[in-house]
Amino acid sequence: MDDFRLRVFYSVARHRSFTKASAELFITQPAVTKHIKALEDMLSLRLFDRKGNTIVLTPPGEVLFRYAGQIFDLYQEALFELNSFKSQQKGSLRLGASTTIAQYLISPLLASYYERYPTIQLSLLTGNTEMIEHAVLAKEIDLGIVEGKKHHAGLKYHDFLEDELVAVVHSKSRYSRLKEITLEELSALPLVLRERGSGTLEVLETALQGRGIRPSNLTVVMHLGSSESIKSFLEHANCLSILSSRAIEKEVRSGELKIVSIKDFRLPRTFSFVHLQGLPEGLAAGFMTFARRYYQQ
Template identity: 55%
Template structure:
């Protein structure tokens, strides 16, 4: 198939080695060379410059590399969709997600998944990271999607997305003049944060600890159970909140809130899938593959 030639080209281009590509694809080196020659003949252009034991991409090769990445991605999506239709067209999938993910990340993805596979019945619960992990362990849900850094040895964690926590205040707040703030300077301003057990608070605590600080060093006005509660609180108080960038982007564009840049530090984290150890197949694994290939955030 022509797509395999692109796969061979992609492997050679990424490794800049015919030998490594042969090992990666479990074919012989002469077979690799044959596929590359056929592609070069088809396009009428050299894809690699060969100099002794070193190869480099030509301009044509760099162009093909860019497009072959997209071609292979489309091919994987076709295989996924057709295999899912063939093997798993129906069933129930219980998903649990930490609050930020459930409110701001998953809804459009769940809608697209349901449209593509209407016979798969989806259900979603949202809670903080600690409780979602507990629900997975107790098999109340099939798949969790969480934030934060906590780990339980009985569970398996798989990367999903990168996220960033940012500081905000309401546009009409007396603190809206602030342009940036250091981690140490946070202690001079009243803060409203997510509750204990949340992945958001866990990331903040970890950043403080690295600077020799703790939550007790901060002026915490309120702990609240959701990002929406924090935003509502900020609309009526001269405080700073720390929330996920994915939860506030539309409000920033609308001019409701002011973003305060962190000075000399950042609060990055990952969103991760979490399953019981040994669970590697079924609808949970299929949804993970779909989510990784179809998110647009």
Template identity: 60%
Template sequence: MSDFRLRVFCSVAQHLSFTKAASELFVSQPAVTKHIRELEQQYGTRLFERKGNSVVLTEAGEILKRYSSQILHLYQEAAFELGTLQDKHNGVLRLGASTTIGQYLIAPLLAKYYEKFPQVELSLLNGNTEMIENAVLSHHIDLGVVEGKKHQSGIKYVDFMDDELVAVVHVKSKLSTLNEISVQELAKIPLVLRERGSGTLEVIESALKEHNLKLSSLQIVMHLGGTESIKSFLEHSNCMAFLSIRSIQKELTTGQVKIIKINELQLLRKFWLIHLQGQPEPMAEAFMRFAFREYPKK
């Protein structure tokens, strides 16, 4: 069985659509139909039942679907090991990163990786921590980098690096006259926070519980889906936000934002490399080794 015909089958099986498979693989729909028909002729059985504009897997199709991911994994392992013999990496690596990491950490790492291994085809999915975990579980990506706590028993979490969230205001804000506040005073300050499902919000909520405070007791003006949106909002409002110290280095250097100390409230968290339980994909494992070389644990 050719590698590409199997990829065609897997794409149709995933989307249950010849049209979507054609779009994903950048081939024509007749070409997809031809590859599926050849597979059905080879095995002497139908793999899909056509129902109008949609398709469903037959019993034989379900069986092939179970084995297809294993077969493609073996193709990838073989390509990786053969490439290693020639001192080069070849293949496809599908990565995912939660929003903060994707914007401020993973991009420079990907640039360095590409410079060293230009033969590797890279893709990056961005979303909040919950979205990236679900993408790993559904096999849409090979490796993720997320923030916050461990959530899923089906995922292996590998400690990557430490991070800290800090309370930030814009220097033009009325709040910039503050230097430090108590946890109790925090409840009186208008806040703009990340959305539900983000690792940032989860860390804040967990830290507040230690002081018998709930998010509902705070003056939350708005939830926004990204750090850059929050920074822009702060510039035009008298609000405070909690952001990764890694995400505001440029603004601190240029004097655009100010960190406000909150007494007895320390917001520390982990960045995790995540993959499905068990041995990671060869390309993912190689990328992890590279990441640890670039960002060694201190």
């Protein structure tokens, strides 16, 4: 149903590489070049330019890339809807979600999915990002949703939702009077942070290293395994933490927790779908499309 030339273009545009598109689509690099040229000839437009060793999209290429993403999402959604008329729509889908996502995002999504597709059996494995990635690699789950960096060459990552990490204190803490701190002040303040293997900790440490600050220089009093345990700890200790803004929405609204700005320092991150290399198929592909539509509403 879909145009393979457009799929080739979309792969090259996402990776900014003919070689990576070739590996993803299991075709030769000359074949990739041939498909791109055929598409450009058909459109009478140049879609890519080369700048040194880098491939960049032309303005027409940017437009096509945006629409191609929407086309493939709609295509997957159409297949998913059509499969509801066939027995293939029945079955089981094994999902995994890192801790923050499982606690604050996925429950309403799963409930909506169940209401729409009650014949599909869902299961959810929860753990930190590292655990979920290993579960995908071991084929213990079909699809994961994780936070943090992309780690494994054997896994495919697709951007899902944007998030931001923020510094937070309890309103009863002596540090609640703070409105803004510097990175140097952050390093000196007592911190309670997520455990090793969590995407939250990894994003923080990577960003600090980019600013020349070693994670070992932080004053970390404890590592805990969930945002909920950290929030409870903050209630009884004069400490700061770095948590997902999605994890503290209710407490910030109620005044229980307070966000402290860090001068000239932000911690954006992306939640991602993750599956084994290759294009996702069947229920996993349909769930990705359903989830994106759900959070776009």
